[in-house]
Amino acid sequence: MNVIEASELGRRYGSTWALRDCTVAIPAGHVAALVGPNGAGKTTLLNLAAGLAAPSAGDVTVLGGQPAGSPVALDGIAFVAQDTPMYKNLSARDMLHLTRNLNRRFDQQYAESRLDELGIPLKRKAGKLSGGQQAQLALTLALARRPRLLVLDEPMAMLDPVARHDFMASVMMAMAADGVSVVLSSHVLSELERVADYLVLMSRGRVQLAGEIDDLLASHRLLTGPAAEADRYAERLSVVHARRGEAQAHLLVRATADEPVPSGWEAHPVGLEELALAYLREPAAAVLPGSRPDSARRRALRSETGQRTEVTK
Amino acid sequence: MDIDKGISAEPRRPAGASPIEFRLDPASGVPTYLQLVHQVEHALRLGYLKPGDQLPKVRDVVAALAINPNTVLKAYKELETKGLAAGRPGQGTFVRATLSQVALPELSGLRRSLLGWLADAGTAGLDEDGVVALFTSVLRDFYKRRGGEADRGAASGETEGVA
Amino acid sequence: MTALSVPARREEDASLRPVPWRRMGWVTWRQHRATLAWVIAFLGAAAVLVYLAGRQVYSAHAAAIAACQSASSLTCPGSIIAFNGTNGFLSNGFMLQAIPPLLGAFVGAPLLARELETGTFRYAWTQAFGRWRWTLAKLVPLAVVLATAAGVFSLMLNWYYQPYFVAGNQNLSLTETTPFFPGLFDLRGIGFAAWTLAAFAIGALAGLLIRRVVPAIVATLVAYAALAFAAGGFLRQHYLTPLVTSNLNLPGSAWIISQWWTKGGKFAFSGWPPDRLLQQYCPNGPSGPVGPFGKSKPVAIAECLTPHGYTQWTAYQPASRFWAFQWIEAGWLLVLSVLLIAATVWLVRRRAT
Numbered sequence: 001m002n003v004i005e006a007s008e009l010g011r012r013y014g015s016t017w018a019l020r021d022c023t024v025a026i027p028a029g030h031v032a033a034l035v036g037p038n039g040a041g042k043t044t045l046l047n048l049a050a051g052l053a054a055p056s057a058g059d060v061t062v063l064g065g066q067p068a069g070s071p072v073a074l075d076g077i078a079f080v081a082q083d084t085p086m087y088k089n090l091s092a093r094d095m096l097h098l099t100r101n102l103n104r105r106f107d108q109q110y111a112e113s114r115l116d117e118l119g120i121p122l123k124r125k126a127g128k129l130s131g132g133q134q135a136q137l138a139l140t141l142a143l144a145r146r147p148r149l150l151v152l153d154e155p156m157a158m159l160d161p162v163a164r165h166d167f168m169a170s171v172m173m174a175m176a177a178d179g180v181s182v183v184l185s186s187h188v189l190s191e192l193e194r195v196a197d198y199l200v201l202m203s204r205g206r207v208q209l210a211g212e213i214d215d216l217l218a219s220h221r222l223l224t225g226p227a228a229e230a231d232r233y234a235e236r237l238s239v240v241h242a243r244r245g246e247a248q249a250h251l252l253v254r255a256t257a258d259e260p261v262p263s264g265w266e267a268h269p270v271g272l273e274e275l276a277l278a279y280l281r282e283p284a285a286a287v288l289p290g291s292r293p294d295s296a297r298r299r300a301l302r303s304e305t306g307q308r309t310e311v312t313k
Numbered sequence: 314m315d316i317d318k319g320i321s322a323e324p325r326r327p328a329g330a331s332p333i334e335f336r337l338d339p340a341s342g343v344p345t346y347l348q349l350v351h352q353v354e355h356a357l358r359l360g361y362l363k364p365g366d367q368l369p370k371v372r373d374v375v376a377a378l379a380i381n382p383n384t385v386l387k388a389y390k391e392l393e394t395k396g397l398a399a400g401r402p403g404q405g406t407f408v409r410a411t412l413s414q415v416a417l418p419e420l421s422g423l424r425r426s427l428l429g430w431l432a433d434a435g436t437a438g439l440d441e442d443g444v445v446a447l448f449t450s451v452l453r454d455f456y457k458r459r460g461g462e463a464d465r466g467a468a469s470g471e472t473e474g475v476a
Numbered sequence: 477m478t479a480l481s482v483p484a485r486r487e488e489d490a491s492l493r494p495v496p497w498r499r500m501g502w503v504t505w506r507q508h509r510a511t512l513a514w515v516i517a518f519l520g521a522a523a524v525l526v527y528l529a530g531r532q533v534y535s536a537h538a539a540a541i542a543a544c545q546s547a548s549s550l551t552c553p554g555s556i557i558a559f560n561g562t563n564g565f566l567s568n569g570f571m572l573q574a575i576p577p578l579l580g581a582f583v584g585a586p587l588l589a590r591e592l593e594t595g596t597f598r599y600a601w602t603q604a605f606g607r608w609r610w611t612l613a614k615l616v617p618l619a620v621v622l623a624t625a626a627g628v629f630s631l632m633l634n635w636y637y638q639p640y641f642v643a644g645n646q647n648l649s650l651t652e653t654t655p656f657f658p659g660l661f662d663l664r665g666i667g668f669a670a671w672t673l674a675a676f677a678i679g680a681l682a683g684l685l686i687r688r689v690v691p692a693i694v695a696t697l698v699a700y701a702a703l704a705f706a707a708g709g710f711l712r713q714h715y716l717t718p719l720v721t722s723n724l725n726l727p728g729s730a731w732i733i734s735q736w737w738t739k740g741g742k743f744a745f746s747g748w749p750p751d752r753l754l755q756q757y758c759p760n761g762p763s764g765p766v767g768p769f770g771k772s773k774p775v776a777i778a779e780c781l782t783p784h785g786y787t788q789w790t791a792y793q794p795a796s797r798f799w800a801f802q803w804i805e806a807g808w809l810l811v812l813s814v815l816l817i818a819a820t821v822w823l824v825r826r827r828a829t
Contacts, residue, residue, distance in 0.1 A: 051601075071606060
């Protein structure tokens with residue numbers, strides 16, 4: 001089942017497209033990281049999936065084909081927006097009561113014990129909590145709803161490193177215990193590297209890269225070799241990003257481990273951050289994901305404008 | 314690897330919990346799941362883990378390290394594939410076999426010869442980084458010839474072009 | 477510190493019944509109890525003030541009537557002036573007219589505008605309850621409570637203005653107003669409650685469309701003012717076809733809509749007579765006392781013109797139609813309010829796919 005499935009999804013504000021031609025299929029049971037610079041369209045995509053905005057083009061379904069914003073979708077998705085909006089003059093206990101009244105399922109005991117462990121007093125007004133505590137409260141409310149999908153929009157912006165760790169630990173534990181799928185967005189990739197196993201890389205309103213992280217890393221390599229030969233081999237290979245010095249060049253290519261490396265060249269595996277940066281630096285580069293991610297099957301990778309030949313298995 | 318020390322001070326461990334705790338080195342470049350696999354193998358070698366011991370529960374690892382539970386499951390699956398661990402439904406994952414352990418006298422002998430080699434390297438003018446570089450490259454060649462796994466990349470073996 | 481609590485395992489919830497409506501009862505109450513408290517306190521304080529002022533009016537009225545029993549009483553003129561001048565600032569009703577729009581704007585506009593302005597809608601509208609049901613479950617109870625509170629308050633207003641409508645005031649030169657007087661009509665009967673409801677409905681829609689609290693409040697007040705002026709100035713007189721009479725002695729309680737003169741069956745002029753006619757037939761100027769709202773009593777002019785063949789016609793609404801008009805006005809205000817609230821809910825729903 002795909003927790004979020006978008007097909008040529010687009011959203012326009014006035015004459016600007018905040019999101020365009022977005023086609024992704026995020027599978028269940030994963031932690032999907034939505035990564036990209038500010039203004040890439042991450043929040044737009046999440047808002048569309050949560051049903052807070054209607055598409056200007058294309059469509060989006062959630063939780064295995066349910067229309068976004070439908071009663072089933074609202075029931076199964078817990079959304080925590082950026083800056084964790086909260087009713088400032090309600091106490092934490094009131095917020096629990098509120099969330100309990102507005103939903104079908106609510107684990108009051110879990111919520112109270114979690115707040116207790118985090119040291120968030122139930123009587124205190126939400127507006128008087130620190131930024132980190134508000135984020136934790138919002139997460140508690142979301143998890144206590146026992147959703148099937150947890151959607152977090154830049155959840156850790158307000159958190160210090162310890163709080164960040166506790167935050168992700170709670171999310172991961174809910175995933176381990178309850179099978180919640182998680183989609184979270186961030187413009188800082190490094191904090192997501194440890195937890196994410198699915199990546200959606202976005203830039204300027206478009207999806208550049210989407211897929212299981214293991215697959216993505218396995219299907220890219222960094223070739224290091226003489227700069228003079230770089231152009232020649234760039235013809236043959238599917239190069240995402242090239243960096244050249246005087247004598248040495250690094251080519252980040254789409255290729256798998258078992259493909260032959262030109263003689264005189266070294267091949268290295270690619271790290272996640274390196275991969276993401278390479279794509280972000282090449283706005284025209286993109287990998288169109290298959291509609292059903294399947295790590296046992298290699299997909300044909302097609303490049304968009306400006307890139308070279310196809311690399312097929 | 315730390316015993317009895319997680320990232321924060323943990324309360325007294327209840328009976329039946331695992332003898333070991335995992336830690337993570339995010340800057341090492343080694344995939345998380347492999348780090349966990351290596352730590353189990355390391356513990357087996359050094360005797361911290363014995364057959365029958367329970368590996369840390371997934372939820373405890375996740376709580377302590379804030380990593381994806383799939384990663385832990387992947388690591389445990391890898392250990393199962395290697396025959397080192399076995400899962401018991403509803404109970405957890407337990408150590409099944411042991412790695413060949415090096416006896417203590419041999420370990421001290423190896424230690425001594427290594428110290429001697431390091432002294433020679435120092436005399437030859439190699440500094441610490443040079444020692445590491447040399448050792449790593451020889452190590453890689455050695456195990457490549459032996460047909461062992463590279464320590465990066467997916468579970469399936471991977472060949473690298475070497476200049 | 478590591479959080480070790482884990483949510484309990486979730487069973488599959490196959491039947492997706494909507495979350496019961498009554499759950500929103502607590503939500504609406506908790507979120508808006510401060511607002512409602514302010515409304516009750518405000519109306520309560522206003523009621524006390526109106527009551528105290530009303531005691532003065534009632535006693536002045538009784539004193540004037542008693543003093544003017546005999547035509548030659550010495551205290552009569554003084555007591556008349558005292559009555560006519562009591563609480564002048566309330567007598568034309570315009571201050572109290574401000575209450576419905578203020579209530580409606582300050583309760584209705586922030587309802588949705590604050591959610592949109594602070595971003596809390598991103599929380600409220602992603603809960604399982606559903607956004608349009610959430611909106612409806614807030615608007616309807618608050619509308620009912622507000623209108624009821626306003627209605628109860630207007631009982632006090634009804635009581636306050638009673639002395640001004642006593643038949644016979646006019647004969648004693650005491651202020652006698654038509655119940656249709658624009659400043660007073662919608663303070664009494666059920667008009668006050670209906671206008672408050674309409675203001676609330678306007679405020680709710682304005683809050684949704686404008687999305688910022690203060691501009692929405694301002695817009696609500698402006699829209700309400702326009703509607704109130706349109707209703708009082710143009711619409712109201714046409715609810716029922718006015719009666720037409722050539723009788724010159726209309727009671728002070730009648731609402732005069734227009735007057736015109738005919739001569740010999742043909743239309744001569746309307747409203748005030750042209751200057752040349754006045755000079756011709758009323759060389760000494762119309763005489764007689766001036767009424768309380770500055771108009772020369774029509775009887776005086778007619779005395780000059782009638783002997784010369786002119787007939788004055790008056791279109792008016794009798795005071796007896798007061799309640800009919802109240803029901804008509806409250807009726808269309810109710811329909812308008814329902815439409816506005818329905819539109820608000822529909823627009824909230826439409827934003828979803």
